[in-house]
Amino acid sequence: MNQKSAELTTPVRNFSVQLSPTPRGARLARLLATEQLRDWGLPLDPARQIVAELAVNAATHGRVQGRDFRLMLYVVGDVLRIEVTDTRGDRLPRPEQPGPETESGRGLLLVDALADRWGVAEGRLPRKTVWAELRLTSPEPVPSCSGASGALTKEN
Numbered sequence: 001m002n003q004k005s006a007e008l009t010t011p012v013r014n015f016s017v018q019l020s021p022t023p024r025g026a027r028l029a030r031l032l033a034t035e036q037l038r039d040w041g042l043p044l045d046p047a048r049q050i051v052a053e054l055a056v057n058a059a060t061h062g063r064v065q066g067r068d069f070r071l072m073l074y075v076v077g078d079v080l081r082i083e084v085t086d087t088r089g090d091r092l093p094r095p096e097q098p099g100p101e102t103e104s105g106r107g108l109l110l111v112d113a114l115a116d117r118w119g120v121a122e123g124r125l126p127r128k129t130v131w132a133e134l135r136l137t138s139p140e141p142v143p144s145c146s147g148a149s150g151a152l153t154k155e156n
Helices: 021-039 047-060 107-114
Strands: 013-019 069-076 079-086 117-122 128-135
Touching: 013 021, 013 117, 021 047, 021 069, 047 079, 047 107, 047 128, 107 128
Parallel strands: none
Antiparallel strands: 013 069, 069 079, 079 128, 117 128
């Protein structure tokens, strides 16, 4: 007996790569993510900035000699999910307001500002995954301009 299975109306896309926990690996994560997003026809920003921040954190704070970190991108429906998994599950990230003279420590604050949602998932020791999600739907349409000057007018 042949049965037809339901087909997905939206494709599920995914990309995964393991990289060395070094500044070069973090840079490569951003470059590879940018090319993958381009290939999928998705907007580059703010996704590539989020990838850059999470990859730098993995290379800086999640670094264990001889253990790589993993970048994963996937799209389900209208959501792009970015995941960076490292092998320092004992060091969970906590966004904190850095001092005015501090040169670093703003990455997670930036991720918090750019992502629709983000969080940390503890994995099988010694792993943890920091993830961020972006909705891919377009915003509500902007009201059309009226008048010859193109200025927006508010009607009462």
